[in-house]
C-alpha cells in the first residue's frame with residue numbers, strides 16, 4: 058500500500074520507512090504469544106547451531122533483525138494517523154476492513 062486516503066480526503070503517503078504516520082499495536086495475549094514463539098524459535102536455531110548469540114559481536118545480524126521486524130510487523134494490527142484531521146485509520150490484524158476514529162472536539166488544538 059503506497060498511500061491511503063482519509064475521509065477528509067488527505068492522502069497519506071506510506072512509501073517511506075519508517076513512516077511517521079504508521080503505528081503498530083497488538084493485544085497483550087498476542088504479544089505474549091509472539092514473544093514466546095520468537096524465543097522458542099530462536100532457541101531452536103541456537104541449539105541447531107544456525108545462530109550464535111555469544112561472542113564479541115553483540116548486535117543482531119542484519120538478516121535476523123529483518124526477520125524479527127517483518128515477523129513482528131506481520132503479526133500486529135496497525136493504524137495511520139491523518140496529519141490533516143487527526144483521524145486514526147485502524148486495521149485490526151485478521152480483519153478485512155478498516156475503521157476510522159476521530160479525535161474529540163475538546164482534544165482539538167492540543
Ligand SMILES: [Zn+2]
Pocket residue numbers: 063064065066067139140141142143144
Ligand atoms: Zn484526515
